[in-house]
Amino acid sequence: MTLIGSAGPLATAYDVALVDLDGVAYKGPHAIPTAPPALQAARDHGLRLVFVTNNASREPGEVAAHLTELGIPADADEVLTAAQAGAAMLADALPQGAKVLVIGGKGLRTAVGALGFELVDDAAAHPAAVIQGYHPDLGWRQLAEAAYAINAGARYFATNLDLTLPTERGMAPGNGSLVAAVVTATGVTPPAAGKPEPGMFLLAAKRAGAERPLVIGDRLDTDLKGARAANIPGLLVLTGVSDVRETLTAPKEHRPSFIGSTLRTLEETHPEPRQDGSWWHVGDARAHVVEGRLLVDGGSDIDRVRAACCAAWAAADAGEKLLVETLPHLGVAS
Structure with missing residues (x-):
């Protein structure tokens, strides 16, 4: 199970984005600087947005008003709590x-x-x-x-x-x-409606009439696990909780379909990963695992991250132990 590619911008490949809030649109009281222009550009490409949050304390209108104040115009019917x-x-x-x-x-x-x-x-x-x-x-x-x-x-x-x-x-x-x-x-454990359960994403997609939905989140254990459970492609943005190191060691059920440094990645094409022998290539970047060590070179910062994830996941799925202490630093700017 590995990343997938997109021949065109994600904002045109999908019709509705199911967008997490904290760590994706904002951090605390402030918008993530790249989020308002990136989401507006995605709308301009025709991508509709539904903001999906595990926060149950606020009403949809309050969430929409908060987003609007942060420069991300939203209506109450674009929010699912x-x-x-x-x-x-x-x-x-x-x-x-x-x-x-x-x-x-x-x-x-x-x-x-x-x-x-x-x-x-x-x-x-x-x-x-x-x-x-x-x-x-x-x-x-x-x-x-x-x-x-x-x-x-x-x-x-x-x-x-x-x-x-x-x-x-x-x-x-x-x-x-x-x-x-x-x-x-x-002694009673309740069923839950929110992420990572798939029902919340399926409900959001149904309400929006989505035919090609895309989940966008920053947490592997909630947003991306929920996307996998709902069988919806998931985009991990590296502006919140889950970092590159955690992504490299993610279990199958937490893995994203796409990775981007920020929401600006919605305007970008995502190279299709390809395997050549033991090497995984994404764009001009390549990576492979040798005796438990992950080796990465070439390409852009984010393509090195993508290639590294493909190589690390393939090794893990083949039963090879990845030496976590030897993982290279692959941080990308947000």
């Missing part, structure tokens, strides 16, 4: 009008209420289900109500299971960490 995906999961599992205890912010409450469920605030109301999403003000009392309801027989769902959440000050506990507290108290 984990809250909306979670509500859709409830709709598949419960009768309309069922009582649901929502543990999370207003984005999740709005999404669940919009599908006709009766929102309740505590276990004493005997909810049919509990759904939990991240909110910075969640505390012991809300988690306890969730546990009481689940232990009394309510079904348990989560918007996503991200263990960490990037903030301006660094990584903080994410929804998955808070869910773990309830799991410990109940």
Whole structure:
């Protein structure tokens, strides 16, 4: 399983991009400098955008307004949150009008209420289900109500299971960490709607009427794993969490179909990787693995990264042990 090529720009090869937010469009409160012009150029090529986020605390209109303030114009109907995906999961599992205890912010409450469920605030109301999403003000009392309801027989769902959440000050506990507290108290592990589960990407693609969707993300374990699970090509941009070293050692289910240093790669063609003996070639770059050591030369920075990934993945898939401590530095500027 390796990278694929694109004879023309990705922005013309695909019709809808399913775009992650943090690490792709922005970092903390600021846009990634290359993102606004690159996304506008992609729109100008005819690529439609849907912003797909595991954040369940904000409503789509708030997300769209934030993007617009950062120079990335967006409408609410171009945003799909984990809250909306979670509500859709409830709709598949419960009768309309069922009582649901929502543990999370207003984005999740709005999404669940919009599908006709009766929102309740505590276990004493005997909810049919509990759904939990991240909110910075969640505390012991809300988690306890969730546990009481689940232990009394309510079904348990989560918007996503991200263990960490990037903030301006660094990584903080994410929804998955808070869910773990309830799991410990109940012994019940909830299904999740958000990435890396495929349903969120499939729902976004369906809503957009996409025929040739492309996932764009910065995290191998959520964005790109979800793309693989949904059988949708995935583009990894190196502006966020996952770096080149992590990508070189990625398991099959986390591997992207394309790699770019920034979102500007949407305007570029992506050379088709080709194998010649033990060497993998991408553009003028080439790489191979000899006795566990990865050797790379030629070409541009990003093509060396691409060739290196092809060689490293092929070696790993053949059962060869890659000597991680000998991996060359292949960082690219973002």
